[in-house]
Amino acid sequence: MNFNPSQCPLCGRANECQLSSVAAYKGPCWCAKVKVPEELIARLPAEARNRACICRDCVMKFHREQMNGAPALKVRPGEFYFDGSLMVFTAAYHLRRGYCCDSGCRHCPYTTDFRVAINP
Numbered sequence: 001m002n003f004n005p006s007q008c009p010l011c012g013r014a015n016e017c018q019l020s021s022v023a024a025y026k027g028p029c030w031c032a033k034v035k036v037p038e039e040l041i042a043r044l045p046a047e048a049r050n051r052a053c054i055c056r057d058c059v060m061k062f063h064r065e066q067m068n069g070a071p072a073l074k075v076r077p078g079e080f081y082f083d084g085s086l087m088v089f090t091a092a093y094h095l096r097r098g099y100c101c102d103s104g105c106r107h108c109p110y111t112t113d114f115r116v117a118i119n120p
Contacts, residue, residue: 008055009048017053030056033109035098037062060110063099073097 005020018029079093091109100110
């Protein structure tokens with residue numbers, strides 16, 4: 001297999017991984033905020049495992065597919081607050097859930113500049 005470590009081995013797009021980037025270090029990688037499931041890693045060709053990172057979009061897509069039809073995650077104290085009549089989830093809730101729902105949540109930890117770079 002011929003692959004580029006800066007590209008996602010599943011979809012071929014840029015994985016925006018700090019470790020495989022030639023750019024100067026700009027802080028922790030986006031992937032430190034999410035859990036990459038073993039089931040998704042198992043989809044990689046053997047020669048790409050531990051050699052190329054899966055992109056954020058493929059990780060989030062996998063999480064959304066797995067959660068489709070699953071019961072909603074129970075909200076714990078400290079993971080939300082009210083802004084008028086709106087219930088607002090904190091970043092802690094989103095991180096525990098493990099993926100971005102693409103609803104534009106106020107405290108979504110997944111919508112950093114990495115998302116802008118992936119989805120211009």
